Amino acid sequence: MFEIKWLWNNLQGNRVRYLLALCLSVVGSALTIANPYLGQLIIDTFISNEDARQNLIDQRGLLIALALGMIGFSLLRTGLAYVTTMQYERSSQNMLYNIRIYLYNKIQGQDMEYYDRNRTGDLMTKMTGDLDMVRHSMAWIIKTIIESLTIFVAAVIYFFTIDAVLTLWLLILAPPIFIVAFLFARRVRPMYISLREKLSQLNSTTQENIAGNRVIKAFAREEYEIEKFTEKNVNYSKANKAAALVWLDYFPYLETFAQAFNVILMIAGGFFVMNGRITFGEYAAFSSLIWAISNPMRNIGIIINDIQRFFASLSKIAEIYYAKPHIVNEHRAADKKRYDGHIQFDHVSFKYDSQTVLHDVSFTVKPGETIAIMGATGSGKTTIISLIPRFYDVSEGRVLVDGVDVRELELDELRGNIGIATQDVLLFSDTIDGNVAYGDPDLPEEEVVRYAELAAAHEFIRKMPEGYDTIVGERGVGLSGGQKQRIALARAMSVRRPILILDDTTSAVDLETEMHIQQSLRDLDFPCTKIIIAQRVSTTAKADRIIILESGRIIEEGTHAELLAKRGYYYEVFMLQNEGIGRQVSANG
């Protein structure tokens, strides 16, 4: 069975401890019959026996030994239960810890396509609730099953040694109970799969609401979001109730059967005592152990519920566990080579799923050159630059860096040669210093300051309450869009890579600051090929070449002056942007 095999594989390193826990469970549960047996001896010898009074005098030592034995077995069982639970907890917690690391690495190793398809809230549910369900199954479900089974089997064997016919009378109830349990399991399973899905939707909505709270507030859409959340909450609650209520359809039957054990014992057992087939002590042993047969039957519903939850959770975890990225990073690069920074797109086409967004794109960037990419929104600019560090792989054609297809390059080495500032700036909950030096944690402080100066960020950082030690990001003070962009730019420059990609990195800064940044980029003190996505002519004007994209196709390519002379898209953008600012950018750049 896949689930058991999976658990066993992941128990590596804790198998001995877990097997020990299972063995202790079996021993501890089997000992359950010890006290009823001793009780049976006491009753038969010292209570219901014709010579009971005499036995009390003659065999006082035996009575004391039996009584002490009962206390001893109770203490032994308690001690065993303590040790057993500890072993279950330790092995399951260790297993959980290992799986969590494995899954986290697995998620980290996924390519962009995976992140496009999976919602954060869903991944978080898998990493928390589902994982805990797996642990619960190891530490509680399996333990309960093993202990219930052992107690059941031990009691049945013991009963058989006392009286096989009475035992068979009791076991008559077992088949109908199993049929009811089977029907319940079959009905409840899909309900738990749906319940799990609803939980994931609820978590995703919550996560999106929290992450997007600014937008919600800006558009005063709180009520709408509360409604959306309430709908998911109601769905989850309904699914939970439905799964819980279905148990009520079966519970009366199971409870009736469980009670019937007592009735059968009372009628058949009482009859057997009266006609002398069994002793009163033996009847008492049956009576004190009848719960060992009826309780597992009663618990069967809870166990089935938990098993179904476990199946639903495990199938979700398996989606991460067995996910295979198309772009695999094997982290093999020991000695990373520094590239020259030659980039070539050779008849590249690309599609996301079925939508083709780049069509036969070809261009070359020589080491040290700066090219700018411009085009309407959605024309494919970000997609183009995503193909260089292999966030995605081309659908057709090739992307070459230093003459080698990027698919043949070692991924760590390739990415280790690229500095990138993405369009959506993400800063970590860390100091500004930590954020700038993210790509190179050993970067000396004066270098952090130098790159912040180049990115025109030093001035505003200096004025912050704690300067470079100010915590930014989720829990830190807020930064403006332009300030975040400048920190991201400093972060990208500070790694001093031979290829620098900037995706609309200066869109939110004023023109004067942008001029400063453009100058800094031209003056970088390390050899660097730059690809800059920009919408402003002021950013593109001094590039060695400008590429104009339209609907995933290159429609114009050339220098600022060449493209102006063409009087095409670029010229129109130039005219539009300079009408209002007195044509600060001259026609020859």
Ligand SMILES: Nc1ncnc2c1ncn2[C@@H]1O[C@H](COP(=O)(O)OP(=O)(O)OP(=O)(O)O)[C@@H](O)[C@H]1O
């Ligand atoms: N992860 C994705 N999955 C599916 N389609 C995508 C994805 N990312 C982008 N697209 C689509 O690809 C096309 C090009 O997107 P891209 O982000 O490259 O454009 P862009 O030129 O950078 O736009 P902008 O200037 O708005 O940033 C768009 O039609 C967009 O809808």
